[in-house]
Amino acid sequence: MATIDQTVEDRWNAAHAATLAGDEVALLVYRSNLLGGDLRITNFAGGNTSAKAMMRDPVTGEPVDVLWVKGSGGDIGTLTKDGLAQLRMDRLSALRTRYRGPADEDSMVAFYDHCLFHPKSRAPSIDTPLHALLPARHVDHLHPDAVIAIAAANDGEAMTREIYGGEVGWLGWIRPGFELATKIAALAAADPRLVGVMLGGHGIISWADTSEACYRRSVGLINRAVKFLAARAGRAAFGGPAIESAPEAAERRRIAAAVMPALRGLASRQTRKVGCFVESEQILAFAGSKDGARLSAIGTSCPDHFLRTKITPLLLPADTPRDAGALADFVRPLFDGYAAGHAAYYKAHAQADSPPMRDPQPVVMLWPGIGMFTFAKDAATARIAGEYFTNAVNVMEGAERLGGYKGLPPADAFGIEYWALEEAKLKRQPPERALARRTALVSGAASGIGLAIARRFLAEGAAVALLDVDAAKLADAVRDLAKRHGTDNVRAFTADLRDAKAVEAAVEEASLAFGGLDLLVNNAGLSIAGDVDAFAIEQFDLMHDVMTRGSLLLSQAFVRQLKRQSLGGDILYIASKNAIVAGPSNVAYGSVKAAQAHQARLLAAELGRFGIRVNTINPDAVIRGSGIWAAGWAADRARAHGVALEALPQHYAQRTLLAVEVLPEDIADAAFCFVGGALSKTTGAMLPVDGGIAAAFPR
Ligand SMILES: [Zn+2]
Structure with missing residues (x-):
């Protein structure tokens, strides 16, 4: 059974939380780690959490209300206090008067640095205003597979009403940023019954008065979506299998090992990449399904997903040759076609100020009956791309069950993928080391x-x-x-x-x-x-x-x-x-x-x-740490040279022209x-x- 059907457990430990009582920041970290520890609740580095806490101004000693929110590039599952951005609420609230409309969107980001409470705070992310403009003291913004399945379904808005009654509002797709934040805040202000808002094609945001209540609310909202999805089970996932049989696990791995270097060579034609192979049941079911090709062509919808995976995977035909040499010749034109498709998408949507086109090769390759191959700048990023695509597959499964999955319009997707702010984030990354990608x-x-x-x-x-x-x-x-x-x-x-x-x-x-x-x-x-x-x-x-x-x-x-x-x-x-x-x-x-x-x-x-x-x-004469020398040789040599064992390195050093130990x-x-x-x-x-x-x- 797919993971999307499983209820998310309530893992709040009251005894542990009691040891953190009174420390809102520590409780926020605890809550974040609980939420981020389950990939069904939010994908790696996806979503963000916040708490507003009264602090003392270190200069005046006056109390000051501070927003603690996951900073740029962090992951809530592994979040620590250092990963939180700290911003003054009075300054953030003042930003409302600076914002005049969507044309101001990108320029708002520069103001966040002027709202910092601590000068060494982690850099604030573009989701900061989502948390700042809501009055609630605790806010979670998450990307749970079961919830996005509803957010990305054709009838998402009606289903949100059906599942949550009047408790959760609905907003159609708007890219993350100040405009989205003002719309959420307006919904919340207009209807005091709301405890959250469903973000079309994207995820959910919810809030409460305490960390514990906020955690329970997030888990509860997710589980209502899970239950709703489970009640619609019955239709075969992805339209049922399209291929008759898949090789056994050992044979799959043998084939994957034989061909993966050829795939890596093709994926690395522009920039070298490291790969990851995944052969989970869910991925095999999707890749080998009747609907796999149609859904792959729609691609992922959650912005966090396709920044990591590109919008669409490269779906290899089921009869792709399993011999490495023949595979390379067979697959090369498919890579060329994929890259040409990305270039056409770039050309169709790029504006004068868009960042230059990135490497157009596919990140995710699906092979019916064999598994999924992902390639990225390093091993962790390749693995995470695979996790994201698995999240995307879960979302597609759920949305299809609910009557139909819809992706983002390509122009909106392009707006996220080639957003100047995302480009700035990429540029902020440290320069690659000498052996990176190898x-x-x-x-x-x-x-x-x-x-x-x-x-x-x-x-x-x-x-x-x-x-x-x-x-x-x-x-x-x-x-x-x-x-x-x-x-x-x-x-x-x-x-x-x-x-x-x-x-x-x-x-x-x-x-x-x-x-x-x-x-x-x-x-x-x-x-x-x-x-x-x-x-x-x-x-x-x-x-x-x-x-x-x-x-x-x-x-x-x-x-x-x-x-x-x-x-x-x-x-x-x-x-x-x-x-x-x-x-x-x-x-x-x-x-x-x-x-x-x-x-x-x-x-x-x-x-x-x-x-x-x-x-x-x-x-x-490399003596220290050497297995050869440890195995009695050093003792023998020391005896042969008439020196003590400890003096052996020095003895050898003295025999060299530079008189140094190696x-x-x-x-x-x-x-x-x-x-x-x-x-x-x-x-x-x-x-x-x-x-x-x-x-x-x-x-
Ligand atoms: Zn999000």
Whole structure:
């Protein structure tokens, strides 16, 4: 059953709320988090909540009425006090006299900054006047799927009356801003029975005297819509299935993994993007339904939805080839057609002062029987676009059940999508980091050099898949990285590099997690030393299997993905000083590293024409944090050199020309240099990061 039919639970915890009593701002944050924690109540970053609270003017000590309202770009589910804009009510009320009509709309926004109570307040959003002009002390503006289904239905106004009697008013579509706020306030003033207003094609706004009452009112209004929708159940969702059968889940994922890099390549023709794959029941039902094509063509209606998803998805035909090569040729004209359609829409509606056309490629791709692919500037934005489209599908399902879904007229939709204020919001975003929009796979990433590289790439804006054979250590590393860089950007995969199938599967899964891959770091390794006559040949085999053969397996699987994607890419080999320098009792490790170094050059020679660069870093004596050294090697070496274990790093440092210790972060810096843009015309190169060892100079 679709989520739209489910009653939203009342999760207000009186005991917890009692601990916040008297603090209206803390109660507002609590209420907001409860509401935003359920995507059926409001989509991510959608809707806003407010409370008006008496504060003390820090200068005069006088009481002052302050509006606390979700600031620009925030999300009520994760809102904290810092995410609230704080504005003086006396100043906001004075704005009414400045506003003369819709032509003033855009210029009103500049005044909000002049109403701030605290100079360091979060920037106020364009929805601020919705809250300011209503006299109620607590206001919620939400985008619940069940409510928007009614707001976006052909008979929305009549149904609003039927569901809510005279308690909830109706306003036809008006874009968010001051005009909408004055209309809502006028409705509320004219009819004291009103506790809320339905906003056509958009959502709902409701109010109450306390945070608790406001929460209960919002939940209650949503549940009345849910109940109304449930009573109309019966008709098959989306007109019933149009395709006979869909592949099983495992097969769907296999197909998705095979083709997603090709889709990413097409979606990234103008700007590179990161992807997300969704195969929920609701999306599969919609994509594979009889009405799917008609509803997709109408597109989403809630303004928050299509800012994230574009108005329409690209619906692939059910018989789209499931082979990556054939798919790209089949789908390319569909992408071209979509982009041309967006360009025509832009041309038809753009005004002289409209912002320039944005990337016209589709954000959402639906494939009947397989699932939904979304592409955006980063992994979180791609996931959220998928969530928004799921909200839109829920809305369409509900509205269709109520007799017919209607979208926004394209001119109104354009007015929102290319609104100067939205463009300003986009321009306010911080500049993208060096590895933004790129995705990396790092082997041996649970510790040492691999972990340092993963951390560095994440800090530079990449999404990173960490691969390791040690699942427990990997889980610790990933938990730590995800805390800092977000769970969307950090994924963990385990594989034994000796197992070709496992390696292939890990690369495919990593590629599916991000829509494709751009960077591979062949870092995993182990080291066992011994005199040639005493050395067990099984140990020699093990090291060659894991490193010489294992890195080749990873490169092979990675290159397959890259060729489907046609966006070029980078492979880094973390070799060693020992690739060049011969020393005693090191025949296995030294020959492995020499083989890897030459493997890199061979691949560089072969892959340049695909825009794939292959470079090598030769570290030496990286002791701290290294798995190799932890496994007894360091103790052995310390004994062999006659120094204490703690003195080993210093001992190695003294052997270098620069007399410095080499750390995992130094190797990560070098890895970033190769892929961060400064060396984009270099391939087949070898860079020592060893403190300076004359015998290890590449030549
Ligand atoms: Zn809204």
